[in-house]
Amino acid sequence: MNRREFNKSFAVSLAALGLGGVPAIARKPAPQFSITMDDFHWHNAVKLTATDRNQAILDTLHANSIKAALFVIGRNIDSDEGKQLLSPWDKAGHLIGNHTYSHRNYNASDAVIEEYEKDILRAEALLKDFPHFRKYFRFPALKEGDTAARRDRMREFLVTHGYRNGYVTIDNSDWAIDQRLTTRLKKDASAGVKPYRDFYMEHMWARAEYYDALARRVLGRPVKHTVLVHFNLLNGLFLGDLIAMFKSKGWQPVDAEEAFTDPVFTSKPNVLPAGESIVWSLAKEKGTIPKSLRYPAEDGEYENARMNKLGL
Numbered sequence: 001m002n003r004r005e006f007n008k009s010f011a012v013s014l015a016a017l018g019l020g021g022v023p024a025i026a027r028k029p030a031p032q033f034s035i036t037m038d039d040f041h042w043h044n045a046v047k048l049t050a051t052d053r054n055q056a057i058l059d060t061l062h063a064n065s066i067k068a069a070l071f072v073i074g075r076n077i078d079s080d081e082g083k084q085l086l087s088p089w090d091k092a093g094h095l096i097g098n099h100t101y102s103h104r105n106y107n108a109s110d111a112v113i114e115e116y117e118k119d120i121l122r123a124e125a126l127l128k129d130f131p132h133f134r135k136y137f138r139f140p141a142l143k144e145g146d147t148a149a150r151r152d153r154m155r156e157f158l159v160t161h162g163y164r165n166g167y168v169t170i171d172n173s174d175w176a177i178d179q180r181l182t183t184r185l186k187k188d189a190s191a192g193v194k195p196y197r198d199f200y201m202e203h204m205w206a207r208a209e210y211y212d213a214l215a216r217r218v219l220g221r222p223v224k225h226t227v228l229v230h231f232n233l234l235n236g237l238f239l240g241d242l243i244a245m246f247k248s249k250g251w252q253p254v255d256a257e258e259a260f261t262d263p264v265f266t267s268k269p270n271v272l273p274a275g276e277s278i279v280w281s282l283a284k285e286k287g288t289i290p291k292s293l294r295y296p297a298e299d300g301e302y303e304n305a306r307m308n309k310l311g312l
């Protein structure tokens, strides 16, 4: 064994004993994150076919040994093709959740409560036979009600039907970057995708740092994060880079079902309008840090100036 090999093996032995570098007791626990993916829109295939996008995302999760949660819009699996695309998610053991049948915004002025409830049950009828369907519900656009009566009625409805809220902790606008990317590719199929990737990483890390710091401030502890992403081309191409970035920052991936065991997800913040990230809602409820709480918490509009500047 030469000196270099000796040093390396000595470091490995120290690490095995928990003695490498910073003493174990002083080490800050690594932030934990899970992947929770919304919509399952596969009709809008650009660059990758629906099947290729589906496979790319599943392969990325498999390569990282991550079980995600997929919040499915019922109408997207109301066909043989849709069901066939969802089946490998179920077989791979990813959590399948309910995201309504037709993706209505509960805070929209014309949203009728009874119709919204039927829309949830209509999605459930299509999802319930998938063995990995679990009763987690995610509100489209994270909008949970704009009056106390509407918010509380839906909370009661979900409990009655055995659902938990599939809250997001790290909200963001991945969908807005995807819109720019697909618009560009429709105009010019050979356009470079790297600038979109780079901005996606920059944006996601900024949102992750923001919500992680907010969670620690509001709860006095770290949370097991649920990162919101969408089933889109952006993630068909770059979900692997996103996971690698989080890991490179020292964050540890966990399965979505494990993340949802964090007690933060049983909170019912008393705020209006209700919704957005659960961390945002709890911060608003606490009321001590209102200045950092814009509404909506996230929107593509906030990213337009930067995306324009980057020529995206």
Ligand SMILES: [Zn+2]
Pocket: 038, 039, 099, 103, 139, 140, 141
């Ligand atoms: Zn959605």
